[in-house]
Amino acid sequence: MKWAHKDLIGIQELTAGEIGHILDMASSFKEISKRDIKKVPTLRGKTVVLLFYEASTRTRLSFEIAAKRLSADTTALSQAGSSFSKGETIMDAASNVMAMAPDCIVIRYPHAGIPRKMAELLPCSVINAGDGYHEHPTQALLDMYSLKERFGSLKGLNVAIVGDIMHSRVARSNVYGLTRMGARVTLVAPKTLLPPGVETWNARVSTELDPVIPSADAVMMLRVQMERLNERFFPDIREYSTFYGLNRKRVEAMKDGAVIMHPGPMNRGVEITHDAADSARSIILDQVENGVAIRMTLLYLSLGGAANVD
Amino acid sequence: MREKAISQREIRDLLNELATKLMQDIASWEDVVFIGVRSGGVLVARNIVKLIEERAGKRIPLGTLDIGLYRDDLSKRLFYPEVRRTDIPFSVEGKRVVLIDDVLNTGRSVRAAIDHIVDLGRPRRIYLMVLFDRGGRELPIQPDFVGRQVDIPEEKVLKLEAGKDETTIRDVILSGVKK
Numbered sequence: 001m002k003w004a005h006k007d008l009i010g011i012q013e014l015t016a017g018e019i020g021h022i023l024d025m026a027s028s029f030k031e032i033s034k035r036d037i038k039k040v041p042t043l044r045g046k047t048v049v050l051l052f053y054e055a056s057t058r059t060r061l062s063f064e065i066a067a068k069r070l071s072a073d074t075t076a077l078s079q080a081g082s083s084f085s086k087g088e089t090i091m092d093a094a095s096n097v098m099a100m101a102p103d104c105i106v107i108r109y110p111h112a113g114i115p116r117k118m119a120e121l122l123p124c125s126v127i128n129a130g131d132g133y134h135e136h137p138t139q140a141l142l143d144m145y146s147l148k149e150r151f152g153s154l155k156g157l158n159v160a161i162v163g164d165i166m167h168s169r170v171a172r173s174n175v176y177g178l179t180r181m182g183a184r185v186t187l188v189a190p191k192t193l194l195p196p197g198v199e200t201w202n203a204r205v206s207t208e209l210d211p212v213i214p215s216a217d218a219v220m221m222l223r224v225q226m227e228r229l230n231e232r233f234f235p236d237i238r239e240y241s242t243f244y245g246l247n248r249k250r251v252e253a254m255k256d257g258a259v260i261m262h263p264g265p266m267n268r269g270v271e272i273t274h275d276a277a278d279s280a281r282s283i284i285l286d287q288v289e290n291g292v293a294i295r296m297t298l299l300y301l302s303l304g305g306a307a308n309v310d
Numbered sequence: 311m312r313e314k315a316i317s318q319r320e321i322r323d324l325l326n327e328l329a330t331k332l333m334q335d336i337a338s339w340e341d342v343v344f345i346g347v348r349s350g351g352v353l354v355a356r357n358i359v360k361l362i363e364e365r366a367g368k369r370i371p372l373g374t375l376d377i378g379l380y381r382d383d384l385s386k387r388l389f390y391p392e393v394r395r396t397d398i399p400f401s402v403e404g405k406r407v408v409l410i411d412d413v414l415n416t417g418r419s420v421r422a423a424i425d426h427i428v429d430l431g432r433p434r435r436i437y438l439m440v441l442f443d444r445g446g447r448e449l450p451i452q453p454d455f456v457g458r459q460v461d462i463p464e465e466k467v468l469k470l471e472a473g474k475d476e477t478t479i480r481d482v483i484l485s486g487v488k489k
Binding site: 001003025027028029031032035036037039040041042070300301303304 | 379380384390397425430
């Protein structure tokens with residue numbers, strides 16, 4: 001299959017065939033991370049700039065390790081310690097970075113739409129590492145890869161995504177991707193954390209967690225964004241945990257072979273208890289491991305795509 | 311335009327001769343492993359390993375190598391090649407490696423394959439075996455075992471086709487346009 005994209009902005013723009021292609025290819029890249037010498041010369045001489053305008057540990061580290069394992073040179077800039085905080089507009093910052101001729105920019109931004117705008121403006125590849133409440137495509141791809149690795153196929157899987165759906169780009173990207181690959185998604189959240197228009201999403205919606213648990217092949221817990229506590233989306237943490245947290249009782253109600261996922265960072269004791277996070281069902285660390293392989297795949301495809309050559 | 315370059319019988323003879331040459335040079339099989347380069351090399355390697363196993367009465371480890379990530383022409387290609395899996399289910403450290411490809415031409419694939427192998431460990435020695443050597447080298451690489459030297463025009467492609475069992479070499483095809 002020929003990869004016809006210069007950029008990766010969202011799962012929404014990928015076909016099932018393209019997603020399948022990425023997931024297949026990722027296992028070749030995963031093998032590299034298991035070697036003693038975890039490096040191939042493929043992207044030698046390419047420059048990847050990581051622009052992170054929002055806090056990130058996992059995603060940034062994962063992209064950086066992925067690029068380095070492919071021999072690309074990486075430079076990471078974050079808000080603190082850069083002139084991002086001096087009032088320069090994002091598009092000016094992007095043009096300035098572009099003047100230094102990177103081959104790929106990986107960007108995370110607190111508001112939706114900036115990665116796409118950048119992709120339109122700049123000749124280099126742009127990969128979205130999360131923009132506002134829009135999309136986080138590499139997270140959804142690593143989630144799909146982890147599920148496929150466990151179950152062999154995504155077709156017919158029941159996936160429950162639980163928590164702050166309204167503010168979650170992970171949920172949006174996963175709904176697009178999983179349903180496109182033939183899985184069924186159920187979104188579980190209190191009414192206050194469901195986005196307006198959720199009924200038009202290709203997913204079932206439940207405001208109760210317990211009835212959803214027994215039929216789920218995977219339960220994906222979303223982080224409670226503590227910074228939103230003052231915004232009164234729910235009365236208090238304890239009540240949220242009681243109704244929507246994954247605890248031992250709920251883990252025991254899961255069916256044989258069902259798995260627990262979390263995109264991180266976890267708030268232990270809030271949306272997930274220690275028992276659940278560390279249970280044998282948890283594939284949370286597989287998700288992190290697979291993230292590197294997925295990002296290697298996307299860097300390879302984006303930098304080797306047709307749009308990159310003309 | 312495509313034509314068969316060689317008959318079934320000739321393929322069988324070539325494989326048998328290669329196995330015989332190899333057995334003369336390599337007396338003990340204790341530390342020997344085989345690695346085929348995807349995809350034509352793997353096909354040749356499966357056949358050679360089968361013959362050696364029959365004659366030596368011993369299991370021979372066989373791995374497959376995908377050199378896509380090690381090519382030196384990545385920046386010149388319109389599209390990066392599809393990456394398939396390297397699958398070497400053994401350590402190459404201290405081993406004698408018989409590296410097998412189907413057609414040797416510029417030597418660039420072999421260079422890539424050697425670079426890939428040394429990233430996996432440090433073999434004691436690497437032998438190179440090819441079914442066809444069509445000359446045209448651009449790098450100082452010479453095979454240790456050659457099935458047949460062939461003289462074909464530069465613009466033509468020589469390619470093996472696998473049978474349904476993924477082991478039989480169904481045909482060796484000479485086609486008109488070099489991709």
